[in-house]
Amino acid sequence: MKVDYIALSIPIFFILIGIELVYSYVKKVQYYRLNDSISNLSQGIGQQLIGVFMKTILFFGYTYLYEHARIFDIPTNIFIWVILFLGVDFLYYWFHRMSHQVNALWAAHVVHHQSEEYNYTVALRQSWFQSWFSWIFYLPLAIIGFDPMLFLTLVAFNTLYQFGIHTKMIGQLGWLEYIINTPSHHRVHHGSNPKYIDKNHGGTLIIWDRLFGTFQKEEERVYYGITKPLASWNPVWANFQYWFELILLAKRMKGLKDTLLVFIKQPGWQPEYAGGALLPPDIDEATYHKYDEKCSDSLMAYSFFQFIIALALGSVQLFLSSKIEFFQNVSLTFFVILTLVSCGAFFERSRWLRLFELGRLILSWGLLILFWTTCPLFWKGVFAAIHLLSFIWFLLIINKIATGE
Structure with missing residues (x-):
């Protein structure tokens, strides 16, 4: 039976996020910002929901090749588990490395950075594509x-392990730093x-980086993000x-060769006639x-409330997707x-937000109608009450979008 270990681990993710929040509060360090955290989690929700249709x-593809083109009939024992673990981790290293060195791959992977x-919310910030x-x-x-x-199973383990290293709570881990990928190593990344x-x-494992010359120890303060900031909380825009x-850039190229090279060269590549390579700028305090747009507490509260609704609906869909049309x-x-998208737009106070949110709230009633025959009466009432509350709340704060007060 195919088990979705990632979906089953969602409660654990949020428990660890809660622990990290408490830790940052006790230590009086700001590890979290509401706008950034919701943006990260929005990417994770979108990735999981789109994955419903793609998984x-x-x-x-993997199963077809296994059934029709495999070379060996490999038994399942502890030795094979270890070999496959190393194989998955080795191929993940090369996939990940290529995702930083080929523009077309970086276009997807950049979302995570x-x-x-x-x-821990950054661990859940995943590309939709x-x-x-x-x-x-992995073929x-x-x-x-x-x-x-x-x-x-081992791909899921590889993914779940990486959730745990997206934290500043844990320092360097002594001799383990030579073998496994640690929070310190991944902060550098x-x-x-x-x-x-x-x-x-x-x-x-960190051994592949040490073997192939891509290892770097954490030595100076890490400035997180990308060299050209996204400067947006819009989850759709982040993916495109x-x-x-x-x-x-491709439209500026002279000839088909350079047009194609735009997509297969490394990030920052440009031919000399287009300005030459773009090198990462020096950075300091x-x-x-x-990026942190001014936003009032009332707008943030409304955005957070709508995010909780999206999280709840997304969770229901993940676990019931095989049972609904x-x-x-x-x-x-x-x-x-x-x-x-609306949650992010509230943090940015986007000019188009008023009409967009009004349309979304009206559309929510259409969603209720769509599920009318399959949704229990109690949940119909809950859904209707929540969206009526949302509509009234939105009308009360609509004028604050322009001012941010």
Whole structure:
């Protein structure tokens, strides 16, 4: 039976986020900002919901090769578990490294690096489209003959392990720093400091970075984020912004060769006639500024309330997606993403927000109608009450969007 270990781990993720929040409060350090955290979690929700439609298709490729092209019939024992663990981690290293060195791959992976904080919500900030191509890197394992379910289990372990290293709570870990990927190593990976860029690509182990020359020890303060900040809380824009930049650059190219090179060269590449390579700028405390638009407590409270609704609806869909109709799945995903866009827009006080939010609230009643025959009466009442409250609340704060007060 295919088990979604990531979805089952969601409660643990939020428990650890809560622990980190308490830790930062007790230590009087600011590890979290509401706007950044909701932006990170919005990416995670979107990635999981879009994955509902893609996971079976993507897993099919591995399974097909295993069933029709495998070289060996490999038994399942502890030795094979260890070999496959190393194989998954090795191929993850190369996928991750290529995602930093090929523009078309970076266009997806960049989403994970856009946050200017470093905490457990950043671990959940995932591209909505990266999984569409990451599976290709693992196909050699299917051809060799490693069982698909065993492969899925170890890929899930690799992913879950990496959640735990997205924290500033844990310092260096002595001799373990030479073997496994630690919070210290991964903090370096998320840095926009020139010496830290494109370092420490390992998933569970750090040995691959040490072997292939991409290791960097944490030595100076890490400035988190990317060299050209996203400067937006819009989750949809976050997934398409770099593609937009690549297309604009490609339009400036002379000839088909350079047009194609835009997508396969490393980030920052430009031919000499277009200005030459863009090198990462030096960064220090004076030049590092986090994106943080002014937003009133009332707007933040409303945005947080809507985010909780999106989180609840998204969680329900993840666990019931196989039991509801395709059109209901699509409609629910679309509505949740609209809600996440709205949450980000409140933090930015976007000019188009008033009409957008009004339309979204009206659309929410259409969602209730769509699920009318399958939703229990109690939950119909809860859904209706929540959205009536949202509508009244929005009318009370609508004039604060322009002023931010």
